[in-house]
Structure formats: C-alpha cells, structure tokens
Amino acid sequence: MYRYDAIDRAFVEDRAAQFKAQVARRLAGEISEDQFKPLRLMNGLYLQLHAYMLRISIPYGTLSTTQLRKLAWIARTYDKGYGHFTTRQNLQFHWIKLRDVPDILDHLASVEMHALQTSGNCIRNVTSDPRAGATAEEIEDPRVWSELIRQWAALHPEFSFLPRKFKIAVTASPHDRTAARLHDIGLLMRKGREGLGFEVIVGGGMGRTPYVGPTIREFLPAEHLMSYLEAILRIYNRHGRRDNIYKARIKILVAQLGAEEFARQVEAEWEAIDRPSLDLPQAEIERVRAGFAAPAFETLPGRSDAFEAAKAADYALARFARNNVHPHKQPGYAIVDISLKAPGETPGDATGDQMDAIADLADAYSFGEVRVTHEQNLVLAHVKLDDVAAVFAGLKAIGLASANINLVSDIIACPGLDYCALANARAIPIAQDIAVRFANAETAEKIGELKIKISGCINACGHHHVGHIGILGVDKKGEEFYQLSLGGSAAEDAEVGKILGPAVPADKVTDAVDQMIEVYLRERHAGERFIDTYRRVGLVPFKEAVYAEAH
Amino acid sequence: MKAIVANRLIDGEVVYWNHGAWKTRFGEAELFEADDAAEAAVAQANVPTQVVDCYLIDVAPEADGYAPTAFRERVKATGPQNHPQHGKQAEGGHDIELIKQAHGIARSAGRHNLIKLKK
Numbered sequence: 299m300y301r302y303d304a305i306d307r308a309f310v311e312d313r314a315a316q317f318k319a320q321v322a323r324r325l326a327g328e329i330s331e332d333q334f335k336p337l338r339l340m341n342g343l344y345l346q347l348h349a350y351m352l353r354i355s356i357p358y359g360t361l362s363t364t365q366l367r368k369l370a371w372i373a374r375t376y377d378k379g380y381g382h383f384t385t386r387q388n389l390q391f392h393w394i395k396l397r398d399v400p401d402i403l404d405h406l407a408s409v410e411m412h413a414l415q416t417s418g419n420c421i422r423n424v425t426s427d428p429r430a431g432a433t434a435e436e437i438e439d440p441r442v443w444s445e446l447i448r449q450w451a452a453l454h455p456e457f458s459f460l461p462r463k464f465k466i467a468v469t470a471s472p473h474d475r476t477a478a479r480l481h482d483i484g485l486l487m488r489k490g491r492e493g494l495g496f497e498v499i500v501g502g503g504m505g506r507t508p509y510v511g512p513t514i515r516e517f518l519p520a521e522h523l524m525s526y527l528e529a530i531l532r533i534y535n536r537h538g539r540r541d542n543i544y545k546a547r548i549k550i551l552v553a554q555l556g557a558e559e560f561a562r563q564v565e566a567e568w569e570a571i572d573r574p575s576l577d578l579p580q581a582e583i584e585r586v587r588a589g590f591a592a593p594a595f596e597t598l599p600g601r602s603d604a605f606e607a608a609k610a611a612d613y614a615l616a617r618f619a620r621n622n623v624h625p626h627k628q629p630g631y632a633i634v635d636i637s638l639k640a641p642g643e644t645p646g647d648a649t650g651d652q653m654d655a656i657a658d659l660a661d662a663y664s665f666g667e668v669r670v671t672h673e674q675n676l677v678l679a680h681v682k683l684d685d686v687a688a689v690f691a692g693l694k695a696i697g698l699a700s701a702n703i704n705l706v707s708d709i710i711a712c713p714g715l716d717y718c719a720l721a722n723a724r725a726i727p728i729a730q731d732i733a734v735r736f737a738n739a740e741t742a743e744k745i746g747e748l749k750i751k752i753s754g755c756i757n758a759c760g761h762h763h764v765g766h767i768g769i770l771g772v773d774k775k776g777e778e779f780y781q782l783s784l785g786g787s788a789a790e791d792a793e794v795g796k797i798l799g800p801a802v803p804a805d806k807v808t809d810a811v812d813q814m815i816e817v818y819l820r821e822r823h824a825g826e827r828f829i830d831t832y833r834r835v836g837l838v839p840f841k842e843a844v845y846a847e848a849h
Numbered sequence: 850m851k852a853i854v855a856n857r858l859i860d861g862e863v864v865y866w867n868h869g870a871w872k873t874r875f876g877e878a879e880l881f882e883a884d885d886a887a888e889a890a891v892a893q894a895n896v897p898t899q900v901v902d903c904y905l906i907d908v909a910p911e912a913d914g915y916a917p918t919a920f921r922e923r924v925k926a927t928g929p930q931n932h933p934q935h936g937k938q939a940e941g942g943h944d945i946e947l948i949k950q951a952h953g954i955a956r957s958a959g960r961h962n963l964i965k966l967k968k
C-alpha cells in the first residue's frame with residue numbers, strides 16, 4: 299500500500315502539533331468554543347452525547363496491520379476498548395477526552411494516520427472499492443486515483459471552506475461497492491480507445507434530499523482528472539448555496555441547474571483552466587501507482603484440494619465460503635469478508651482485542667493489509683484458498699465468523715440516539731433486534747441477499763435511503779418512531795427507496811421487516827433477490843402486509 | 850421542573866449543576882421549580898473554560914424521584930443501550946434505575962407526551 303513520503307509525514311505531524319496548540323488555547327480560555335469548534339471539526343473531533351468522538355480517517359478503507367494495531371491500542375488506552383467502523387470507511391472512537399486528543403493524534407501520525415478530512419466543509423476521505431487490487435473485475439486498482447485525490451485535496455486552499463462537505467468515490471469495477479452514484483462526485487473507471495478514463499457522476503447524495511447522481515461526462519481521460527475535479531469544485535465553490543445549509547450540497551446545485559447546464563459550466567471552466575499546471579505529471583502518477591503494486595502472489599492452482607476437503611467436512615466453513623469468500627484475480631487466492639455483524643452485537647463495532655487478532659490473521663494470511671467496507675465490515679483481500687479454513691478458525695475464536703455478508707443480519711446502522719447528538723431515535727437496538735430475529739443461518743440464507751440500512755435521523759449516515767429495506771428514526775411527539783422505505787440500492791443500479799407508509803413504533807419494526815420478508819418469500823420467482831421481487835411486484839403487497847392490522 | 854446539563858470541557862463527561870458545582874450524576878442535579886431561577890442559574894453555570902453545550906432540561910416526577918422527560922436526556926443521564934457497562938449506568942444506583950424504568954414505561958405504554966425532545 300501507499301507509504302508516506304517526507305512531505306506527507308511532515309504535513310501530518312505539523313497538523314497534529316498545530317491542533318495541540320489549539321487545544322491548549324481552548325483549555326486556557328484564550329479561544330471560545332465558537333472559535334474552537336471549526337478547528338476541532340477539522341481534526342475529526344465532535345462532541346456527542348456522552349463524550350467527545352474522534353473520527354479517524356482510513357483513506358479509501360485500506361489499513362496496514364501496524365495501523366490496525368495502533369487503533370486497537372488507542373481503543374484500549376484512551377477509549378473503552380473498542381472502535382466503531384463507519385459507512386465512510388472510517389473509524390470512530392466514542393469515549394474520547396479532549397485532553398487526550400493531542401497525544402492520540404501524535405500516535406496516529408506515527409503510523410501515517412490522522413483525523414483530517416473526516417468532518418467539516420472540506421473534501422472528505424475518498425471512498426473506494428474494498429476489493430481493490432484483488433478482484434478480477436477491475437480495470438486497475440482504484441486506490442491509485444483515490445490516493446492522488448487525497449493528496450490533491452488535503453489542505454487545498456481553494457477547497458478548504460466549501461459551502462458544505464464533499465465526498466468523492468472511485469471505483470474501477472462494474473459492480474459498484476462504493477455507492478458512487480450517491481456521492482458528490484462518483485468516478486467510475488472506464489477503458490476507452492484513448493486509454494484509461496472515468497465516467498464522471500456529480501450531484502448524488504443522501505441526507506434530507508436524496509439524489510442518484512447524473513453522469514456529466516461519459517469519458518474523461520484519466521490524466522486530466524485533477525484539472526477536471528478542480529473545474530467541478532470551482533463551479534460548486536462559486537454557486538453553491540452558502541446561505542442555506544439545507545441547500546448547500548452540490549446535489550442541490552446540480553438538480554437546480556440541471557445536469558446538462560451544470561456539465562456545460564464545468565466544461566467551460568475546464569476549457570479556461572490552466573490544465574498543464576493542474577494535471578499530474580505522469581511520473582507522479584507512476585510513483586503513486588507503484589505504491590499499489592500487487593503483493594508477491596504465489597503461483598498456485600485455481601482449486602485448493604485442502605479447502606474443498608475442509609468445506610466438505612465442516613458445514614459451517616462451507617456456509618462461510620458461500621457467503622463471505624469471493625473470487626480473486628489471482629488463481630489460488632480468495633477475498634475474505636469479515637462480518638462485524640454478529641447477531642446481537644453492534645454493527646461495525648470491533649474491540650481492540652479483535653482488531654489485534656485480525657491484524658495477526660492479516661499478517662499471517664493476507665500480506666499485512668486489511669480493508670474497511672462502507673457496509674461496516676472488514677476484508678482480508680488476498681487469502682490463499684489453502685488458508686481460508688485457518689482464517690475461519692481464527693475468526694471463530696474472536697466471535698467474528700458470522701457467515702452473513704449481504705444477508706438480512708448484515709445490517710448497516712449508524713450510532714443513532716445511543717451516541718449521536720443529532721439523532722431522533724436509536725438505530726443500534728433496532729439492528730440488534732432484527733439480526734437476532736433472523737440469527738438462524740439457514741433462514742438467512744434462504745432469504746438471500748437483503749440489505750437493511752438504518753439511520754437515526756435524516757442525515758442518513760446509515761444509508762437508509764438506499765437500503766433494500768430502509769429504516770429511518772423519526773421523532774413523533776418525543777417518542778421514537780421508524781419510517782420504513784423499500785427498494786433502495788447503493789449499487790450500480792442505484793435507486794432511492796420509496797416510503798412504505800406511516801412510521802411504526804420501535805417495537806413493531808422487526809415485525810414489519812418479518813412481514814415484508816414473508817411477502818417476498820411468497821411472491822418471489824426462482825432466482826429473484828428481495829430487491830428483484832420488489833421491483834417486479836411493487837410496493838403494494840408489502841404495504842398491505844405491514845399495515846394489514848390497521849385496516 | 851428543570852435541571853441544568855452540560856458536557857465537561859476537558860473530557861466531555863455529562864455533568865449536572867448543583868448550587869455552584871458540577872456533579873456527574875443526574876440524581877445530584879439541582880432542580881428548579883421556577884423558570885427564571887433556572888435561567889439565572891444557567892447564566893452562572895455556563896463558564897466556557899469548564900463546560901460546553903450547557904442548557905436546561907425538563908424534569909418530571911416519577912414513582913419516587915425525578916427523571917428527565919426527554920428520551921435523549923435519559924440516554925445522556927444513563928448511557929448507550931448497546932453497552933450497558935458503559936456510561937453512568939455502569940455504576941447503577943437509584944437515579945439510574947428510576948430513569949431506566951421511566952423510559953420503559955413511557956415507551957411501552959405509548960405515553961407520547963411524556964417524552965419531549967429539547968428544541
């Protein structure tokens with residue numbers, strides 16, 4: 299993976315030292331909370347219900363084992379022994395003390411990490427494919443371009459005070475695992491006659507006004523990526539609605555202008571821009587590309603007799619292989635998903651000890667690298683088929699062998715009202731309740747792919763808009779209620795879900811999910827996933843099932 | 850009836866005002882009958898080098914004590930449901946039990962008007 303050079307290192311250390319001085323001034327009363335708040339947000343530090351929360355950037359979701367062990371150590375030393383992986387491929391600590399933050403940032407800097415660009419109105423941590431560099435589907439490793447964007451965006455003076463936050467996703471596979479069409483900019487790598495390039499999508503997003511972003515350019519030659527991004531950001535910086543926080547995201551600008559007019563303005567800006575001074579020299583692209591060179595794979599047969607025998611002997615391993623193990627571009631290797639969704643546990647949480655154990659597994663079996671997915675799971679991207687059984691055993695020992703990837707209990711849930719100062723309702727207990735109801739692995743496999751996503755408020759950190767079943771916590775006269783939606787998708791067929799009907803109280807949510815699943819099982823044709831059946835039969839049968847009692 | 854809640858600046862701990870001092874448990878909070886006395890106390894309590902996010906909350910009588918009326922404030926006074934060993938609930942005690950019961954009653958009996966979010 300990419301390693302910091304001297305400039306990266308000095309920059310991150312400087313920023314940590316700068317924040318240390320800012321914290322000291324805040325504690326001494328030299329700056330007010332109003333002055334301090336934007337500074338702490340620039341360093342990923344929020345105030346939540348019970349304590350401060352520090353959101354640490356995991357660029358494009360790739361972690362070295364050294365970094366993961368450092369996070370585990372921070373969890374034990376400065377937090378309550380665990381961390382929470384988020385839908386932005388980041389990690390949050392929920393019990394942080396302000397006085398400890400400068401030291402934590404120093405520790406992070408020592409392993410080439412920071413909490414920059416995880417909050418505030420800047421270009422946020424770039425999302426990328428958790429299977430980057432491992433899947434045969436991709437054109438090239440999208441992290442090369444994610445890293446180039448990271449370097450371009452960090453401390454870019456023109457884009458440090460945007461109208462609102464700004465999120466970019468890069469993927470190079472036809473199967474989108476980044477929710478690219480729901481980002482401010484989604485970049486889908488394409489191979490054209492002229493070489494590598496990107497389809498450029500602008501103006502997607504979730505939150506209060508969800509949009510699936512339109513394509514504004516079918517093919518942008520990759521070498522012009524930086525100048526083109528600069529042109530988009532300039533149009534946004536110029537015309538974004540700084541006067542109204544609810545209308546400040548680029549999606550509103552794109553929707554108001556229309557995709558065509560927005561594209562025209564970007565193209566005009568791009569024509570006028572000094573491209574040679576903005577586009578990256580080929581040597582720099584190659585330098586970063588070298589940082590993502592494939593690890594030293596062994597030459598192996600495509601089939602592992604040991605693995606096949608182990609699966610035949612162990613039904614649980616076979617199930618794990620069906621759901622959590624995916625094809626790799628290198629014969630004899632596999633991509634292994636680690637579910638952080640054991641039924642009854644908090645989605646996305648991992649203890650420090652679990653992080654250490656995963657780091658050990660990654661060192662032993664996956665070239666010392668771990669990935670974070672936007673669905674709040676982890677990935678060992680390069681595991682030999684011969685070693686999958688050993689990885690499974692290692693995961694079982696730490697309670698992380700749930701074979702439920704993409705199944706009903708693999709639920710995204712934001713922290714919700716258990717932690718978040720902005721929440722209307724709790725999300726975690728709802729997720730736990732649903733996952734426990736469907737904890738039976740056979741039932742879950744029979745139901746098949748079903749993406750449930752839960753947010754504790756309209757900010758939609760839990761991606762409820764794009765859940766096959768979306769669940770949004772709302773506050774009805776002070777009590778927690780949940781609005782259900784159906785038919786969303788964050789994948790390449792991105793779609794915003796439709797609201798099912800009136801919100802239901804907390805203790806009815808799992809029943810409602812159960813009823814909708816019953817409808818699906820009743821109506822489905824062979825080979826149809828939940829979302830396919832929904833698309834064929836529409837909302838009505840689901841609605842009738844959930845609200846039958848009320849009629 | 851009202852109480853004053855804040856987060857302690859240096860570590861974010863949830864604290865309650867009581868006659869010139871910050872206490873860490875809701876059960877130790879000073880309760881104000883009169884709104885103007887409460888407003889005056891907030892002005893005194895909100896010292897920026899000590900606390901952040903300092904505000905008044907509504908408090909209502911329960912079986913044998915008091916609990917915050919807003920569900921959000923009950924979470925703040927006790928801790929997250931998914932980790933019962935984290936937050937103030939870890940220590941247990943009468944005030945915690947009372948708030949937890951209050952929340953059970955309010956939610957399962959559907960007494961919508963009992964729980965109010967701070968606006």
Ligand code: SF4
Pocket residue numbers: 712713714715718719720721722753754755756757758759760
């Ligand atoms: S969706 Fe709302 S409740 Fe959930 S983490 Fe985001 S802001 Fe908080």
